[in-house]
Amino acid sequence: MTDVFRGRTALVTGASAGIGAAMARDLARRGAELVLVARRADRLEALAAECRGLGVRAEAAPADLADPAAREALAARFGTIDVLINNAGFGIHAPLAEAAWARTELLLDVNIIALTHLTRLFAPGMAARGFGRILQVASVVGFLPVPLFAAYAASKAYVLSLGVALDAELAPRGVRVSVLCPGGTATEFFAVAQGGAAGERAGPPRMMSAEAVARIGLDGLARGRPVVVAGGMNRAAVFATRFAPRALAARLAYRAMRRR
Ligand SMILES: NC(=O)c1ccc[n+]([C@@H]2O[C@H](COP(=O)([O-])OP(=O)(O)OC[C@H]3O[C@@H](n4cnc5c(N)ncnc54)[C@H](OP(=O)(O)O)[C@@H]3O)[C@@H](O)[C@H]2O)c1
Numbered sequence: 001m002t003d004v005f006r007g008r009t010a011l012v013t014g015a016s017a018g019i020g021a022a023m024a025r026d027l028a029r030r031g032a033e034l035v036l037v038a039r040r041a042d043r044l045e046a047l048a049a050e051c052r053g054l055g056v057r058a059e060a061a062p063a064d065l066a067d068p069a070a071r072e073a074l075a076a077r078f079g080t081i082d083v084l085i086n087n088a089g090f091g092i093h094a095p096l097a098e099a100a101w102a103r104t105e106l107l108l109d110v111n112i113i114a115l116t117h118l119t120r121l122f123a124p125g126m127a128a129r130g131f132g133r134i135l136q137v138a139s140v141v142g143f144l145p146v147p148l149f150a151a152y153a154a155s156k157a158y159v160l161s162l163g164v165a166l167d168a169e170l171a172p173r174g175v176r177v178s179v180l181c182p183g184g185t186a187t188e189f190f191a192v193a194q195g196g197a198a199g200e201r202a203g204p205p206r207m208m209s210a211e212a213v214a215r216i217g218l219d220g221l222a223r224g225r226p227v228v229v230a231g232g233m234n235r236a237a238v239f240a241t242r243f244a245p246r247a248l249a250a251r252l253a254y255r256a257m258r259r260r
Pocket of ligand 1: 013014015016017018019020037038039040041063064065066087088089090091110137138139140181182183184185186187188189190192
């Protein structure tokens with residue numbers, strides 16, 4: 001474990017559940033001070049107290065990241081953070097033509113606009129101070145088109161492309177950007193994607209734990225790796241996408257997704 005996060009201040013979005021909550025605990029154990037962001041304030045307060053119990057400063061900063069004013073307010077209040085974990089996001093498991101437009105628009109707002117805006121808000125200060133680390137949470141589905149998760153997979157393809165480009169832009173100024181690509185992970189993600197209440201768990205049978213994914217992501221960020229695919233099976237699957245024509249991959253994915 002490296003010491004790169006010790007004494008640094010990290011802002012973690014989507015810290016009220018799943019991978020974000022696991023990242024917050026892991027960062028606390030690595031000695032980082034924490035700002036925890038999501039909509040559910042009660043969960044953030046409980047997690048902040050837990051992290052303070054590990055000997056670091058931690059505070060809850062409840063915010064709806066779909067709201068641009070809330071993003072600006074975070075930057076005004078926490079402008080000097082060293083580490084940005086852009087983890088908040090969600091999926092929609094439905095045909096695009098049938099999903100409610102408001103929900104699809106919200107997905108694009110949270111997964112793409114909020115992530116890009118927060119990066120734009122915090123990166124200049126990091127560059128001016130000559131140090132920063134930004135983790136953009138994408139997905140293995142960012143490597144291929146996925147029918148029935150089409151807008152979600154496309155949003156993660158955007159995050160993957162953006163993150164790798166930004167690492168090249170910002171590395172000369174001391175700011176490294178890594179893109180974390182998890183595969184199926186046991187969180188509230190699949191319940192939310194199927195329209196169920198957050199708090200439930202569903203999804204494919206074999207999933208990684210949020211803790212393992214968080215550790216792999218933070219290790220990759222500490223080492224300055226531009227793309228971090230979590231887990232050997234997921235790395236093999238991503239490698240295989242290089243050889244399948246995109247249209248064929250989409251049809252195979254459609255068959256697999258319809259069986260779920
Ligand atoms: N689980 C998987 O299989 C998987 C695989 C690949 C990638 N990912 C990605 O990993 C990231 C974390 O997902 P997860 O699996 O940990 O899912 P999760 O348990 O559902 O957590 C999602 C987090 O995002 C937050 N969030 C959603 N909308 C928000 C908004 N408008 N404003 C602020 N926060 C918001 C949620 O908090 P509130 O509801 O409290 O706002 C929650 O903390 C996502 O970007 C997801 O796409 C997950």
